Amino acid sequence: MKILLLDIAHSRSGDKGNTSNIGLIARKPEFYGVLLKYVTPERVKEHFASVCHGKVERFELPNLSALNFLLYDSLDGGGTLSLRADPQGKTLGTALLRMEIDVEDPQ
Amino acid sequence: MIRIANGQGFWGDSPDAPLDQVRRGPIDYLTLDYLAEVTMSILQKQRSRDPEAGYARDFVDVVDRVLPDLLASNVSLIANAGGLNPEACRRAVLAVAARNGADVSVATVSGDDITQRLDELFGRGVEFRNMDTGEPLAVVRDRVRSASVYFGAFPIAEALAGGAQIVITGRCADAALVLGPMIHEFGWRPDEWNKLAAGIVAGHAIECGAQGSGGNCQDDWRTIPDLEDIGYPIVEAEPDGSFVITKHRGTGGRVTVASVTEQLVYEIGDPRAYLTPDCAADFTSFTLAADGSERVRCTGVQGSPATPTYKVSISYAAGYRAIGSVAYAWPDAYAKAQAGARILAARLKRIGLELDAVHSELLGASACHGIAAAEPSPELAAQLPEVVMRFGVRSKNRAAVERFTKEIAPLVLSGPPSVTGLGAGRPKVEEVMAYWPALIPKHLVTPVVSLSVPGLVSK
Numbered sequence: 128m129k130i131l132l133l134d135i136a137h138s139r140s141g142d143k144g145n146t147s148n149i150g151l152i153a154r155k156p157e158f159y160g161v162l163l164k165y166v167t168p169e170r171v172k173e174h175f176a177s178v179c180h181g182k183v184e185r186f187e188l189p190n191l192s193a194l195n196f197l198l199y200d201s202l203d204g205g206g207t208l209s210l211r212a213d214p215q216g217k218t219l220g221t222a223l224l225r226m227e228i229d230v231e232d233p234q
Numbered sequence: 235m236i237r238i239a240n241g242q243g244f245w246g247d248s249p250d251a252p253l254d255q256v257r258r259g260p261i262d263y264l265t266l267d268y269l270a271e272v273t274m275s276i277l278q279k280q281r282s283r284d285p286e287a288g289y290a291r292d293f294v295d296v297v298d299r300v301l302p303d304l305l306a307s308n309v310s311l312i313a314n315a316g317g318l319n320p321e322a323c324r325r326a327v328l329a330v331a332a333r334n335g336a337d338v339s340v341a342t343v344s345g346d347d348i349t350q351r352l353d354e355l356f357g358r359g360v361e362f363r364n365m366d367t368g369e370p371l372a373v374v375r376d377r378v379r380s381a382s383v384y385f386g387a388f389p390i391a392e393a394l395a396g397g398a399q400i401v402i403t404g405r406c407a408d409a410a411l412v413l414g415p416m417i418h419e420f421g422w423r424p425d426e427w428n429k430l431a432a433g434i435v436a437g438h439a440i441e442c443g444a445q446g447s448g449g450n451c452q453d454d455w456r457t458i459p460d461l462e463d464i465g466y467p468i469v470e471a472e473p474d475g476s477f478v479i480t481k482h483r484g485t486g487g488r489v490t491v492a493s494v495t496e497q498l499v500y501e502i503g504d505p506r507a508y509l510t511p512d513c514a515a516d517f518t519s520f521t522l523a524a525d526g527s528e529r530v531r532c533t534g535v536q537g538s539p540a541t542p543t544y545k546v547s548i549s550y551a552a553g554y555r556a557i558g559s560v561a562y563a564w565p566d567a568y569a570k571a572q573a574g575a576r577i578l579a580a581r582l583k584r585i586g587l588e589l590d591a592v593h594s595e596l597l598g599a600s601a602c603h604g605i606a607a608a609e610p611s612p613e614l615a616a617q618l619p620e621v622v623m624r625f626g627v628r629s630k631n632r633a634a635v636e637r638f639t640k641e642i643a644p645l646v647l648s649g650p651p652s653v654t655g656l657g658a659g660r661p662k663v664e665e666v667m668a669y670w671p672a673l674i675p676k677h678l679v680t681p682v683v684s685l686s687v688p689g690l691v692s693k
Contacts, residue, residue, distance in 0.1 A: 137452040137492065141501035144271065144366055144669050150499025152492070154453070177604040188505050188518050191495045195505055199366070203593065206272045207667045208552055210593035210626030212601045215272075221452070222603040 128231075133224040136162060140220035145205040147179070147216035149223050152193040159192040165228040171196055174226050178219065196223075236419050238412050238436075239468045242266035242313075243443025245273050245290050251443065251466050252296050256303040259482035261468060262419075264304070265411040266313035267441050268293060274405070275549040275667030277317040278380040288319035289402075294326045297400070301334050304399065312390060312411050316402040318380060320344045321684075323402050328686060341398035343389040345682040346405045348546070348674075349381045355678060362546060362672035371672060377550040379667060383674060384545045386511030387433065388424065389681035390414025396685045405547060407510045409437025412469060420473040424512070431515035431537025432475035434508065438515075439479050439497055439532075440467040446479065446497040448487030453496065460486025480529045489528045511544055511676075513537040543673040552668035553590060554635040557626035558642035558661035559597070563652045568615035570650035571596045571623040577649050578625055581641055587634040589627045597622035622656075628666065635663045 132151070135158040140149040151166060153159040172183040181199025188195060202216050203209040213219070239261040241252030245268040255264055268290040281288030293315030304311055316323045320342040331338045348355065352375070355362075362371035362381075371378070382405035391414045393401045401414070413433030416422060422429045440446045446467035448458045465485025470478040479494050481487060498517065502508055505517035519536035562570040575594035582592065595601035598621045599610055610618065627638045639660045646655045 137496065139450070139452070139496045139500045142271075143501060143503065144671055146366065148499075148501055148503070150496065150502070152453075152495050152499065154492075174606055175604070178606070186503075186505050188499065190518055190521060191498065193495060193499050195499055195502055197503060203591070204552075205669050206270075207275050207549070207669055208555075208628065210555060210557060210591060210628060212595050212597060212624055218602040222606040225603065225606050 129227050129229050131224070132166065132226045132228065136224065138220035138223055140216050140218070142202055142206055142215040145200055145202050147198040147201045147219050149196045149198065149220050150193055151196065151223060152191065156192045159189065161230055162194055163187065165230060166194060166226065168196070170226065171198070171223065174223065175201065175219070236263065236415065236471050237261040237468055238263040238265060238415055238471060240265050240267065240440040240443050240446070240466055242268065243441065243445055244268065244270055245292065247443050249292070249296065252300050253303065255466055256300055256307060256309055258465070258485065261309055263415045264309055264311050266293065266296065266311070266315065267408050267411060268313060268315045269317060269405060271547065271669050274317070274380060274382060274547055278549055278667065279665070281318050282379070286322045289317040289323035290315040293323065294330055297327050298330045298334070301331060301336055301338070305336055305338065310394065310399050310415070312401045312414060314403045314406055314411060316342060316344070316404045318347055318382065318404065320402050320404045324686065327400060327402065338400060339398045339686060340400040340402065341393035341396060341683060341685045343385060343393060343401065343403040343406065343681055343683055345680055346383040346385050348383055348679060352378065352381055355674065358678060360674055360678065362548065362674070365671040365673065371548065371670065374550045374670065379549050379551055381546055381548040383679050384511060384547065385681045386410050387413035387417055388512065389683050391417035392683045393685065394418040396683065398685055408441040409434045409510060410512065412437030412440060413512065416471050427513045427537035427539060428535060429475040430513040432477065432535035434510050434513065434515040435498070435517065435520065435532060435535050436469045436471060436477045439494055440469055442497060442500065444487060445500070446494065447481045447489050448493050451488065451493045451496055453492040458488045462486065475535060476531065476533045478525055478529050478531045489530055491522045491524060491530055494522060494530045507538070509541060511540060513540050542676055544676055544679060546672045546674050548670040548672060549667040550670060552666050553628055553630040554632045554663050555626060555628040555666050556635050556639050556661040556663045557624065558639065559622050559624040559656060560642065560645055561620055561622045561654050561656055562650060563620045564618065566616065567618045567621040568596065568599055568610060570653070571621040573650045574623045574645055574653070575625060578641060578645060582627070582638060585637065587629070587637055588631045589629045589634055589638070591628040594623065594625045597624050632663065639663060
């Protein structure tokens, strides 16, 4: 079954220099396992291929049913330098919610 | 229990929020956060033009408006508005206090600005290696414009203990503005890592203003009430380190576990060790739970010892940029905007400008989300009512950027049809600063707390 992350998660993103951070939060605690299984750093790197020119790191916050992603070299030099309309990556959080994942059908 | 409010999430935030926080309910401390990576480079530009500048001038206007209420309600004010010039900021605040006929004790925390000490510190073996790239600062030394150390919360607590009602800091960790009064009120020691970490988590929850109380919140955003009258966030802190995030009764916005969580995951790195000057906070350690309406309680925060280094934020001149745009209307708005970008890029190439970066985006189609959004389907692309073509360049050569700015307007008459120039004239050329994060051993820098003595200000 294909689902859009938008339907099971919300997010917020920001910057540290040229690195973007995206916090991805499960809408219900029971969705956290799905995020953990399917939203891998590799998938996220692929999803942001045109934006992120460095590695993607993922951290787990089970207490908040959330994952934190760091996308290195993804802000065209960072907030002070960038030529982008979104120099601080404020909208990359919702860009992640466009990801479609193919989950096993629930029992 | 003490109540610590945030009334400013960044320089440019609502001028009314500080006053609302003091007037619409009880608080003990009002904290205002003015500094961001981007802000320091703006302050640097201002200070280079005027030695009495380099702080957040808006803060002085805020003090002017809020001072009578601060004094009447005995609320203390803590702000990092000092930027690169806390002493000048204090002089301006004291002048405003005098004009209001108010005696108020104003402290500064300085010593964070090490711009003039860089060569001395190089001599002591500090290389200021870039935390992202590993390069030593020597690579860009001749272009460095500012260097500020992020101090922690203890100097703020010291200023409060000295009797200050207004504390103006230079660069410090944003969350230190909130942890400072907790240390002061509860007598927390420098090795009570769990409590210090709790103060950092609380500070992180409110340091971005209304983004911690339902603003910019995606969780069911349509149902968040009265954003036009949003209440900024407040921490109710307990001596044991537990705290509640809330906002004043009767205000708009929302404080739920979901809304607080969105802010807590904002701009963090490794959540197990969120590093600050005072401790490392573990963002995976605590529990959030609803505690009545518009209240979220946080318990169980754990922390660990601080590192032996402070973070340093360095800005250096990185050339010039200009960004311009034109709007294309239906039919074929998307295709025309694509063509406009292609034509402009080709013209720049033909002129032979020395440009370090050239970037075009199609606003209304794919600018924010890049290819994560995928190209619009041919059907959708054909139907878009308009698309803005936004085009920017960056170069170390100012003349090249100036020349670029003369190429936007001609597109309106010499490119694809049904286009408008948005009436803004030629794009402005601006000098850009790049950001260089580094570390410095703590023993090489000392926060300086300075108190003004009330009653000495001439009225």
